[in-house]
Amino acid sequence: MVGLIISGHGNFASGLRSSLKLIAGESINVEYVDFEETDSTETLKEKYYTSLKSLDNCDSILALADLAGGSPFKTLVEVKTEINKPMEVIGGTNLPMALEISMTKDMIDDLSLLSESALEVGRSGILKFEFIVHEDVECEDGI
DSSP states (O other): OEEEOOOOTTTHHHHHHHHHHHHHOOOOSSEEEOOTTTHHHHHHEEEEEEHHHTTTTSEEEEEEEEESSHHHHHHHHHHHHHSSSOEEEEOOOHHHHHHHHHHHTTTOOHHHHHHHHHHHHHHTTTTOOOOOOOOOOOOOOOT
16 A cells, blocks of 8 residues: 655645545545744654654655755655655646645555656646637538
């Protein structure tokens, strides 16, 4: 079973928790870790280890952070090097990615496959609205 940690600056994680709960309901084996203004990276690391204890029943961990290269991301990478459990860290998390992974992580037990799915869904969840004007086409049948 794959456990999920969602983290980011400010209330990014708790905001995603609220959105995910509204859209798909509560999910098991998901931890949300906010990196608040008053936190140091050591405090953040302690929060991650607390989350990992809650996910102790999981065989592997997928960690989603808001910004690649930000403190939550870098601290998760550091934690990854310190634990004896398979863990993947992805930066650039968006709502479509978090939603898809929170709903499929219990069906896909392969951490690598789940990570690739997260990247694919995250990319495909980004688009620009294009307003297309269609010329009126007259039909002989009036339809």
